[in-house]
Amino acid sequence: MRRMLIRIEYDGSGFNGYQKQPNARTVQGELERALSVMHKAESWPCTSSGRTDTGVHGVRQPVHFDSPLTIPDERWPMALNSLLPDDIQVLGAMEVDASFHARYDTVGKVYRYRVDTAKRQTVFRRSFAAHFPGNMDIEAMREAAKHLEGTHDFTSLSSPKTDVKDKVRTLFAVSLEEREDGFDVVFAGSGFLYQMVRILMGTLIKVGSGDWPPDVIPAIIEKQERQAAGPTAPGHGLYLEDVFYTKEALDACVKRLEEKK
Amino acid sequence: MRRMLIRIEYDGSGFNGYQKQPNARTVQGELERALSVMHKAESWPCTSSGRTDTGVHGVRQPVHFDSPLTIPDERWPMALNSLLPDDIQVLGAMEVDASFHARYDTVGKVYRYRVDTAKRQTVFRRSFAAHFPGNMDIEAMREAAKHLEGTHDFTSLSSPKTDVKDKVRTLFAVSLEEREDGFDVVFAGSGFLYQMVRILMGTLIKVGSGDWPPDVIPAIIEKQERQAAGPTAPGHGLYLEDVFYTKEALDACVKRLEEKK
Incomplete structure (x- = not known):
């Protein structure tokens, strides 16, 4: 397993905030759906630096997840963007230390x-x-x-x-x-x-x-x-x-x- | 009956173009719905300078309609805006000659x-x-x-x-x-x-x-x-x-x- 850190941009106007909720369109929900398709899994969890409220926009929001896939860093954005709706875009990706945490490690x-x-x-x-x-x-x-x-x-x-x-x-x-x-x-x-x-x-x-x-x-x-x-x-x-x-x-x-x- | 000319602004991204269609969200559909509420009627027709395609935006698009209501020109925008969705806005209104036509009279x-x-x-x-x-x-x-x-x-x-x-x-x-x-x-x-x-x-x-x-x-x-x-x-x-x-x-x-x- 490798830990990946990605940066995402999203137009918050079409989402009920970042955090996943049943029966509501959320950024995390869309992101985890794309990740689960890539990993051919029922679901695939990811962890953000924090939540945003309904209507709030993301410009370079960090999210981390673990993956067994051996995709080079520079290919991750295109791979994910092809599965994401057009109001979320992955800007970049890099492999990070397995101990890295998108929320706890913020300064x-x-x-x-x-x-x-x-x-x-x-x-x-x-x-x-x-x-x-x-x-x-x-x-x-x-x-x-x-x-x-x-x-x-x-x-x-x-x-x-x-x-x-x-x-x-x-x-x-x-x-x-x-x-x-x-x-x-x-x-x-x-x-x-x-x-x-x-x-x-x-x-x-x-x-x-x-x-x-x-x-x-x-x-x-x-x-x-x-x-x-x-x-x-x-x-x-x-x-x-x-x-x-x-x-x-x-x-x-x-x-x-x-x-x- | 008075003939009213209004100017509308709309964000085209949420519409299947200007022209009314069954089972599709259109600018004309929303506008006529607001007009029919104001006139307490089943429907209320309006005529634009022309159509726009899906996704195309309107900045000062003229639309005319006839009305028996004696609302002063300056009150029409607020009255209609209170009934319209937030991606359409009426910018202004003026009474025009009964022979005026929003499409045929354009120069x-x-x-x-x-x-x-x-x-x-x-x-x-x-x-x-x-x-x-x-x-x-x-x-x-x-x-x-x-x-x-x-x-x-x-x-x-x-x-x-x-x-x-x-x-x-x-x-x-x-x-x-x-x-x-x-x-x-x-x-x-x-x-x-x-x-x-x-x-x-x-x-x-x-x-x-x-x-x-x-x-x-x-x-x-x-x-x-x-x-x-x-x-x-x-x-x-x-x-x-x-x-x-x-x-x-x-x-x-x-x-x-x-x-x-």
């Missing part, structure tokens, strides 16, 4: 959240960016973002629907990138709690729209109550952009984000 | 065709641009485009599957716009035959990829045979961008395209 993740601010959002963007029409104070959001960076207990800024007890995480960089018709926020962190990026975004939008001052953030974190933060922004604006397994790759990414600020 | 149309040329097309673009990877000779295509402009018999450059006898049409402007990772071609014409833009594009791609020289165009037109032209480019790269009912509006659009060249 950091990067999420991107896309916001369209024009009065009207075209139908072509409806699945690919959240729509918050109106003027947004980018500088105020940048100031709020600075307060989010660092190591904090993110109880206020994540969903209470979780068994996870330790809610201390580190945000290495929170970077705002302006676009024509909107902006993106990129979050690089040690790890993310359930719905954390969407609640961070709902909170930043409160600041950007002038409802809350930028320095409300420390008080929100302090409270350790979900109600203290802003609403949960919609899933379809969210992209799991990258997942890192070495400190070097993570640091290089954080450096790029710092330079873009 | 010109504009189509846009989007091409991605990067080696890999992301899953996010798969329904919104055709994928022709590799280097394309933009200047050669611009030269070929010039040969397409003017009044010609477009028998070679349209599908033979039609009852239309007169295949003489005028292309006022064919303009190439370069983008990062690809290019768009915008066609402004008096009218377009069945699959004409897709065949024009398949032919321009032949030129851009170096298979054919730019001055092949006059010979292709001359032949008056479909086989003389390039293949039919896929529907999902195509956008019906605008339809004009006055010469002034059409001329202004053609002028803008000429300036962009």
Whole structure:
């Protein structure tokens, strides 16, 4: 058996999230179906770096699985892509150590959240960016973002629907990138709690729209109550952009984000 | 009864084209369903400037219908949008003369065709641009485009599957716009035959990829045979961008395209 690590890209709009469920179309369900065809088996399990919610997109999401097949690394993407639906694409594959684990070995993740601010959002963007029409104070959001960076207990800024007890995480960089018709926020962190990026975004939008001052953030974190933060922004604006397994790759990414600020 | 002209935008990826069909999801089918709910009727007919094929997108497609309802023009979009699925949006509405006809009164149309040329097309673009990877000779295509402009018999450059006898049409402007990772071609014409833009594009791609020289165009037109032209480019790269009912509006659009060249 060899352990393979693949990177996948998917358009989340046609899926009920990543995690396999009976009677629902999921990314994992489609991936395991393709793997089971390749292995001529009833089912074939795979393990991702984490789950994504309904509508959330994957850009370079890592998944590992074990296989007895002796296919060269560079052939795996085409072999799997020929069995996958056209809203999932395998970008690359490499054999990894048998002890490698796509979830436990992560050292950091990067999420991107896309916001369209024009009065009207075209139908072509409806699945690919959240729509918050109106003027947004980018500088105020940048100031709020600075307060989010660092190591904090993110109880206020994540969903209470979780068994996870330790809610201390580190945000290495929170970077705002302006676009024509909107902006993106990129979050690089040690790890993310359930719905954390969407609640961070709902909170930043409160600041950007002038409802809350930028320095409300420390008080929100302090409270350790979900109600203290802003609403949960919609899933379809969210992209799991990258997942890192070495400190070097993570640091290089954080450096790029710092330079873009 | 009042005659209303509306403009609609739709993401063609979820439809079997514009025209109503039994047992298939179509733009007209969804539109007439919304109109029939508004009018508390079994069905309610509407007339478009023309049809679009499966996967083709609408940006400002005009549709007219008659209604006894006394809703102010500016309220129609919201009223219809609340009954329409989220891949169709009514952009605007205005009362027009009872003799107005969305198809017969057109003086010109504009189509846009989007091409991605990067080696890999992301899953996010798969329904919104055709994928022709590799280097394309933009200047050669611009030269070929010039040969397409003017009044010609477009028998070679349209599908033979039609009852239309007169295949003489005028292309006022064919303009190439370069983008990062690809290019768009915008066609402004008096009218377009069945699959004409897709065949024009398949032919321009032949030129851009170096298979054919730019001055092949006059010979292709001359032949008056479909086989003389390039293949039919896929529907999902195509956008019906605008339809004009006055010469002034059409001329202004053609002028803008000429300036962009």
